[in-house]
Amino acid sequence: xxxxxxxxxxxxxxxxxxxxxxxxxxxxxxxxxxxxxxxxxxxxxxxxxxxxxxxxxxxxxxxxxxxxxxxxxxxxxxxxxxxxxxxxxxxxxxxxxxxxxxxxxxxxxxxxxxxxxxxxxxxxxxxxxxxxxxxxxxxxxxxxxxxxxxxxxxxxxxxxxxxxxxxxxxxxxxxxxxxxxxxxxxxxxxxxxxxxxxxxxxxxxxxxxxxxxxxxxxxxxxxxxxxxxxxxxxxxxxxxxxxxxxxxxxxxxxxxxxxxxxxxxxxxxxxxxxxxxxxxxxxxxxxxxx
Amino acid sequence: xxxxxxxxxxxxxxxxxxxxxxxxxxxxxxxxxxxxxxxxxxxxxxxxxxxxxxxxxxxxxxxxxxxxxxxxxxxxxxxxxxxxxxxxxxxxxxxxxxxxxxxxxxxxxxxxxxxxxxxxxxxxxxxxxxxxxxxxxxxxxxxxxxxxxxxxxxxxxxxxxxxxxxxxxxxxxxxxxxxxxxxxxxxxxxxxxxxxxxxxxxxxxxxxxxxxxxxxxxxxxxxxxxxxxxxxxxxxxxxxxxxxxxxxxxxxxxxxx
Numbered sequence: 001x002x003x004x005x006x007x008x009x010x011x012x013x014x015x016x017x018x019x020x021x022x023x024x025x026x027x028x029x030x031x032x033x034x035x036x037x038x039x040x041x042x043x044x045x046x047x048x049x050x051x052x053x054x055x056x057x058x059x060x061x062x063x064x065x066x067x068x069x070x071x072x073x074x075x076x077x078x079x080x081x082x083x084x085x086x087x088x089x090x091x092x093x094x095x096x097x098x099x100x101x102x103x104x105x106x107x108x109x110x111x112x113x114x115x116x117x118x119x120x121x122x123x124x125x126x127x128x129x130x131x132x133x134x135x136x137x138x139x140x141x142x143x144x145x146x147x148x149x150x151x152x153x154x155x156x157x158x159x160x161x162x163x164x165x166x167x168x169x170x171x172x173x174x175x176x177x178x179x180x181x182x183x184x185x186x187x188x189x190x191x192x193x194x195x196x197x198x199x200x201x202x203x204x205x206x207x208x209x210x211x212x213x214x215x216x217x218x219x220x221x222x223x224x225x226x227x228x229x230x231x232x233x234x235x236x237x238x239x240x241x242x243x244x245x246x247x248x249x250x251x252x253x254x255x256x257x258x259x260x261x262x263x264x265x266x267x268x269x270x271x272x273x274x275x276x277x278x279x280x281x282x283x284x285x286x287x288x289x290x
Numbered sequence: 291x292x293x294x295x296x297x298x299x300x301x302x303x304x305x306x307x308x309x310x311x312x313x314x315x316x317x318x319x320x321x322x323x324x325x326x327x328x329x330x331x332x333x334x335x336x337x338x339x340x341x342x343x344x345x346x347x348x349x350x351x352x353x354x355x356x357x358x359x360x361x362x363x364x365x366x367x368x369x370x371x372x373x374x375x376x377x378x379x380x381x382x383x384x385x386x387x388x389x390x391x392x393x394x395x396x397x398x399x400x401x402x403x404x405x406x407x408x409x410x411x412x413x414x415x416x417x418x419x420x421x422x423x424x425x426x427x428x429x430x431x432x433x434x435x436x437x438x439x440x441x442x443x444x445x446x447x448x449x450x451x452x453x454x455x456x457x458x459x460x461x462x463x464x465x466x467x468x469x470x471x472x473x474x475x476x477x478x479x480x481x482x483x484x485x486x487x488x489x490x491x492x493x494x495x496x497x498x499x500x501x502x503x504x505x506x507x508x509x510x511x512x513x514x515x516x517x518x519x520x521x522x523x524x525x526x527x528x529x530x531x532x533x534x535x536x537x538x539x540x541x542x543x544x545x546x547x
Contacts, residue, residue: 039367039368039369039370040368040370042368042370043370043407044407044408044409044410044438045407045408045409045410045411045438045439046406046407046408046410046439046479046482047406047482048407049410050410050482051482067367067368068367069367072295073291073292073295077366077367079366079367080366080367080368102295103367104367105295105296105298105299106299107365108299108303108363108364108365109363109364109365109366109367109368109369110299110302110303110327110364111327111330111331111364111369112302112323112326112327112330114295114298114302114323117291117294119291121291122291125291149319149322149323150319150320150322158291158294191319219322222319226319226322228322228326
């Protein structure tokens with residue numbers, strides 16, 4: 001297993017498997033890496049696995065799970081864990097990550113990343129669950145900060161601490177790392193009024209193993225007041241600014257460009273990828289990390 | 291924590307009665323989570339039932355999806371292949387949509403999805419059969435299986451050519467006019483591509499016999515029973531070239547509901 005390079009990578013989609021495979025590597029062999037949702041590859045065979053095998057042969061790979069329901073109360077799904085273990089064995093990814101959310105209740109899978117209550121009890125629960133999950137798959141993971149759509153109400157019984165404090169303590173106790181999605185931070189700043197810069201600066205740099213950037217949509221009913229983490233549009237300027245803020249605070253780490261809807265031409269995505277790489281290059285060139 | 295999740299879950303699966311007891315959250319935006327969840331399911335159903343969606347249009351397709359999601363919530367932790375009961379739900383609603391042939395399209399779509407993600411298996415090569423013949427072996431008792439990506443789809447309506455056109459993104463103009471008549475189709479994967487074609491009665495009998503464990507001799511008899519003029523050499527040669535058979539142990543495809 002190699003480490004993910006501190007370079008810009010891209011979410012891998014079937015729409016550009018061939019272009020992704022044919023992307024020219026430079027002398028370092030690390031100027032591109034790809035991330036996939038393992039759930040989309042939990043199949044018996046066929047082109048998805050064949051393309052992934054070819055791409056993983058040439059480029060560093062990260063598996064970014066969306067289905068574990070890490071914070072859920074349902075037991076882990078044994079079939080899901082087994083499939084994930086098999087993918088890890090087959091493709092030997094440089095990194096494995098999941099979300100600090102829940103997505104299953106009473107056996108129903110909602111295919112959404114739902115926020116956890118931020119309580120001591122939920123923190124203890126997450127620590128146990130991550131320990132169980134990491135043991136089951138044989139890997140240390142990173143956990144991603146959630147997107148928030150709803151401000152907390154007058155009843156604060158489920159909010160005993162802020163999100164950075166909640167996540168950092170979990171990561172320290174569970175022995176996992178953090179995946180900082182700056183698009184999620186920006187969306188939360190608009191939707192529920194958190195201070196995005198303060199959020200980022202509350203995270204210890206050493207815990208963060210990867211950054212995600214992506215685009216958002218405005219809610220059709222509420223417009224600019226409610227942003228949706230749709231990954232269907234280019235990265236917005238405020239998120240690019242937050243990426244700079246995060247890199248300055250954290251130092252160089254792998255930066256992933258996510259795009260899951262309205263997939264444009266690969267060449268168009270490469271322009272955004274280049275901009276992310278430039279942010280990393282500038283950081284290294286100027287030694288701007290705090 | 292359980293009450294918190296129970297509340298959210300009831301919003302997501304639509305089982306919450308009356309006003310949502312959202313002591314935890316500002317109720318204004320709670321529908322975002324439900325919308326995200328529903329959209330994720332509908333996107334997958336749209337991808338898995340492309341011809342049905344194109345045939346009935348977005349509005350009606352979305353209404354079928356909403357009913358499906360409620361009746362058959364996802365139980366696995368991923369949505370790959372989600373919608374395995376879709377054609378049943380369509381049949382349950384015939385009186386509403388008055389499209390008795392619609393589930394035939396759904397069965398073909400489902401077979402396409404299953405073929406796309408089926409296990410890879412080494413296909414039987416013609417040279418194996420030629421060697422048996424050259425060595426004077428018993429070809430009649432030769433047993434092989436269909437590969438896991440092969441699906442025989444039996445429909446009550448002759449929708450195959452229309453389905454194939456929808457699948458290939460061709461423009462379909464005018465109202466669909468069909469007369470009830472049984473039709474069999476073959477959906478399989480060749481390399482990275484899902485292939486499909488209609489099967490005549492003899493081809494279906496031949497392939498179906500192999501699928502159910504019959505040997506080459508029995509498959510030949512069954513094909514000739516329905517069409518005595520069948521050129522079995524040509525049928526077998528075409529199917530071997532299409533890589534429909536294996537001599538490795540495999541799981542049968544089973545979309546012929």
